[in-house]
Amino acid sequence: MEELNEIRKRIFRKNLIVILATVAVIITSFFVAMKIGPTQISFGEILGLLAGNGSAGDIYVMRDIRLPRILCCAMVGAALSVAGVAMQGLFRNPMASPSVLGVSSGAAFGASLAMGFGVGSVLGSYAVPMLAFVFCFGTMFLVYILAKTSGGVSVAMLLLAGIAVGAFFNGMVSAIQYIADDSTLPGIVYWLMGSFSACGWSSFRLAIVPIMAGIILIWFCSKELNLISLGEEQAENLGVNVNRTRILLLVGSSLAVAGAVSISGIIGFVGLIIPHIFRMIVGPDHKFLIPLSIIGGAAFLMVMDAVSRWVISPNELPIGILTALLGAPFFIYIMRTKRKFMLGGD
């Protein structure tokens, strides 16, 4: 008995240290991200400016430009990585992510429609995020309906339907790019590359509700995710309502991804890299993996956004390019060196 409790305490202590270290990383990332930009501000001044002490121009830069942008980065990073955790657990597939289900492609199509043809222009500046949001959801339900058979929804059918629907929407996005005139094409291309350059408080307000709702739904299913990640039949034998949990996780992931892509465009690899890093450190228990992926994903995109603003200053590199350039080699490195952790022993 004592031995078992000691093992549990040891795991808890280790994970607590990792959580505290990740919190320290996110706090550091926040201050680094707040400091970087054309207006030179020292670390010591940041808190003062946020509290309203300083020149009106500096306060404006801090409170209304950098702060909402950095909070958007944190939100999007948390949303994408937690959606990745949910997809990988649900499909028992380390390569699963929102893009595999075609959800990101659906969102990209909605945004391209708004930017290329002015669809939803009555919504004003909300047209792009709203269409991205609507198509993200629409794609998720379309994939689900296509995968559904009389015997339920199998993982294989979901993945196949996701790949097919994703390919269709990717084709449609290419068609829009081909047809779009020269004035709208750069906007579409830039959005597809992912960027936080247009993120302000309105973006933050738009995305926070779906992202928070998605994260809470997924977190609420953390115990069920542990069991489902071992197989749906095993999970059912242990008492999990697999169909209900699957729907909750799909809706939660779609909410999080829709909120994220609607303000930032397509940013790849976050949902793949962050969950894998933390799975290697703390193991596959979603009780720890979900909060750590939330904090880690948020810190990762805050740092990546700061780098994207700094690397070719005064211009900005779209963050999607940066995450792909850094993420892909890093992912290959992990894949080759930590294969067992990624794919398990079977």
Add this chain to the structure above:
Amino acid sequence: MLLEINDVRFAYHSSDVLKDISFKASGGEVIGILGKNGCGKTTLMKCINAHLEPHAGCVMIDGKDVSKTTKRELAKTMAVVAQHVNLSFPFTVLETVMMGLYPTSEWMRPPSDEEMERILEAMESTGVTDFASRSVTELSGGERQRVLISRALVQDPRIFLMDEPTLHLDINHQFNLMELVVRLAREKNMLVIVVTHDITLAARYCDRVLLMEKGEIVGSGRTEDVITVDNLEKVFSVRADVSYDERICGLSVTFLGKK
């Protein structure tokens, strides 16, 4: 009656896999289900644990239809050790065994002392305590099987379904496991149903046997009445010698060859 199977019929596409299967069982029994490959044993088990819904007939536990019971409620009554299990994520043995607490767990509530006692008891009875902190992906087939049995015991079930439980176990652990299930049946008044190809073990440890062929029960009753030379020849097409052996206080089966 703890478990009642009433005229259960099941078909994959148009071919019947189970044809009007009926039997009753109560706590304290160890029942073996025997038959050739593809005779419908595993399908019957999946109907009992409500993973498959019978096309006709019903499975009742304490007079309640399992198809109308929630999975969580069912898991409080029935534990299953399936034939093929996926343990590809590197959970530790302790984490895997603790998953057996799920049916009675609440979100974010840590296990109580009483539940930890149950976990310890289950792990000790299956001999997995020594590798509690190891990853299940590092274990041998037999060790994994014992971990899964341990997890099922943590559910504290009244009905224990096992599909080929001794498949990956060495002979010593086969005896240990079967002695454990007999003890559980007797001491905890648990109903144990074992689907197996191991006729020797079934003959030695089961109180009752159901013999299946092509989706039907062709023999049902006390082990010594069902595991007979004639039945083995009819169902499995083998010649065998079946006799009561005083040394093991049970039936001894020696296979002599094909018919």
